[in-house]
Every structure is written in structure tokens, then in C-alpha cells.
Amino acid sequence: MGLELLRRGTKTRMIYLDHAATSWPKPPDVVLAMREFLDLAGGNPGRSGHRLSVEAGRRVYLAREALAVLFGVRDPLRVLFTLNCTHALNLALRGSLSPGDHVVTSGMEHNSAMRPLRSLERQGVSLTVVPCSAEGLLAPDDVAAALTDRTRLAVFSHASNVCGALQPVREIAQCIRARSSALVLLDAAQTAGSMPIDLAELGVDLLAFSGHKGLLGPPGTGGLILGPRVDPRTMTPLWQGGTGSRSEYEEQPEHLPDKFESGTPNGVGIAGLGAAARWLLKQDLQALREREMEQVRLLRQGLSALPGLTVYGPERDDRRIAVLSFTAAGEPVSNIGRRLDEDFGILVRVGLHCAPAAHRTLGTFPGGTVRLAPGPFTARAEIEATIQALETILTTR
């Protein structure tokens, strides 16, 4: 009954354009896999030898395997599960950086990377923030110029959660590798699942991803992938504890993934994430991306016809993802967001999007922007209705 009401509501009254925050709805396979995990695989993965424990462990492992295939990684045990992308970024940053090390980042980062970096800076890690263009793009040469002989890591987001700017990752990674042994950590929160990503092809060493955005899995899931150049023995876990392995020792084991996954995992969430990854493996990711980009082109076109609007981010399709931000002269973004929700049932996110650095780069700090983020299930009619709603809001103030 409740679900039916929700579905009817979706059809008649709601347009969900907040996929950059979390994707909704999820493929039915995801919900089914989570239910099945609770019903049929209720054991604690990897803790006991009995069938329910093994079955739970098997479902977690199969999720690892699906994600490894999705990201072009040979060894599934180098896919580490985390609670979210923030946890994955913290693990990569705090696990590899020590006082005296140097780290490079960009002026478009989300607080999920920026806050741990600022905290590490206070502990003696030196930080260089490389500025981006007004569109939010990073120039590979600027990154290379920031490298020193102490640079251990370069971290930047694959695409901006504010304006959709898609960084030239391959070129940046090439520039870094040509001059330094620093590892490249990519924050793929906004791109994982929404476009093809191959670690080796991009030249990325560590990939942090969110499970509940483009990957279409449930909240409470994410991960960090360790590429072949990463030596896990040089990384420290964020916490230590039970792993179900080497129980006779009181020291943390070195084996992957146990070293970084102490404590009972979010089995039900990971089972859902695994189903989502397998669902995505059956899709043509490039076609899904093209579909989302079509919606963004339509939005952009519609918005440019409205008076007093400024749209942010790169114009070129190959330099952006399906995340669009705008401001309207004389109209606070919060008013636009409230009217979209209350009067039209259109759900967007307004404000600073946890990324003050990005808004400073774009010149939209502290007022923020209205962010429109369609997803793989967004229909053309929903985009047209959104443009019409914005026209009404901006002409009847």
C-alpha cells in the first residue's frame, strides 16, 4: 500500500533531479538482493564456517567481483568496501600521508576530500591547492608544476558535484607520472556508474567511489580501489578490529581486504550494491551517459532562453557530466528550490553542495546555486516540465 502510493506520487507529482546527492529510484534488482540477503543469507560474512555465514560472505564477495569488472581491476580483493565515498577518501588520505609529505589537490574539491586534507595540514602534511578555470577545469600542466620531490599523492574529483566539470584525468595522470612517483587518487563520487571508468586506462592508482549515486546502490555503501602501484603494506587502516581471520593474533592482519575492513560489514547494503553493479554491467554505460547528457543539453537550452539566468560549468559535452548549476539575478536560490518543490514537486538541491572551494572557483560563494542533476531514468517530459516551472517561477516573482 505504502509503496503503491509512493509510485503513484512519482508518476503524478514528483520529478527527481537530485541524482548528484543520491540516485532514486534504484533498479528493482537492488531491492530484491537486499531483501534476499536478509531472508536467505543472514549470517555474518567471513566470521563462521556455517552455511549462512558462507552465503553472506559469498554475496559480499560477488559484489567485490562485479565492481572489479566494472572498473577494470583484475584482483577483486583490492576492492575495499567503505561506508561511503567520504570514508574511502579518508582511508586513502589518512592511510597514506604522514607529516612531511606533500599532497596536491584542486580548487574544485568537495569537503569530503578538503576537510581531511585541511586536518592533515594541521598535522604537518603540506598541501597545494591548484586553481581551476572559471568553468571548473584543471589544467594538467598546472598540476605538474605543483609537484615537489615530497609529493606523495595528487587527489582530485573526476567531476564536480556543483557544475558538472569533468576533469581530463588521463592527461593529468600522464603529466604526474612523467615527473613524479606520486600516486593519483580519484574521487569518482559523481562519475562511478554514470560513465565507463577503467583504472589502468585513466592512469589512476586509487579510486574512491560512492555506492548510492551513479552506481544505483543503497546508501551506506562505497569503496576504495587499490591499483597495482599501491602497496597496501605502506597504508594504515583508519581503525583496527575483528576480521574473522587470524583470530589467534592480536595484531591487525596484513591481508586484503581484511586489513582495511575490520568489524561486521554492511552486508545487506553491499549485496544491494553488488546487484546494482551487475545491473550496470548489463547496460551500455556510454549510452546511459549519452542519455543523461541529452537531458542536460535540453535543460541548458531551455535555461538560456530565460531572463537573468547564469549557467555554470563547461559547455563542451566531453568536459561535463549531467550536473548543471545556475543562478537567477535577484532571486535567492533557496526561493527557487522551495517553489520548485512546493508548487511543482520538482526536487533539486540548492546552496553550497558541501563544496565551498568549488563555489569560490565558480564565483558563486556564498550565495550558492540551484543544481539540477538528472539520472538514468529521467524522462524528456520531466525536463520540459522543469523548464516550464522555472519559467513560471522567474516570470511571476
Add this chain to the structure above:
Amino acid sequence: MNANGVVLFYTTSSALRAEQVLLRAKIGIALIPTPREFSSDCGIACRFPWVERGRVARLLEKANVEISGIQPLEGSNDG
């Protein structure tokens, strides 16, 4: 006589990975609680027909699955 062997692991994830590798090669295996006679780091082991030991070792090595040993399962036909 259907003699069996077991593959021992350092971590459950390796055991689960071995399970997929060997099942896909159509080898009749099963994950079992590690028999008490073996000291192992991991609570589950992989039982397999001993005649397949060469293939099992090769397949796991090729897939880069880390194991802590392969042992015959003495005196039992069912492991």
C-alpha cells in the same frame, strides 16, 4: 575411493574467490569449516577431489588467489 583434499587460506575473501574460480572450472568443490587438524588463519576451507589437486593449484595460481596450503583430507571420504 573418493579421497578429498582441502585448500587453506589466510582470509575468507580468498576462500570465496577460490570458490568462484574453481566452480567456473567445473571442479566439484565445497566450502567447509576448516577441519580442526589444520591450523589455519581462516575459518573456512575449500574441499575438493584429491585427483584434481594439480588443476586446483594451477587455477588458483593463475587467478592469483593467495592460499596458505593444500592438504589431503585423511581418512574420510566426505571430508
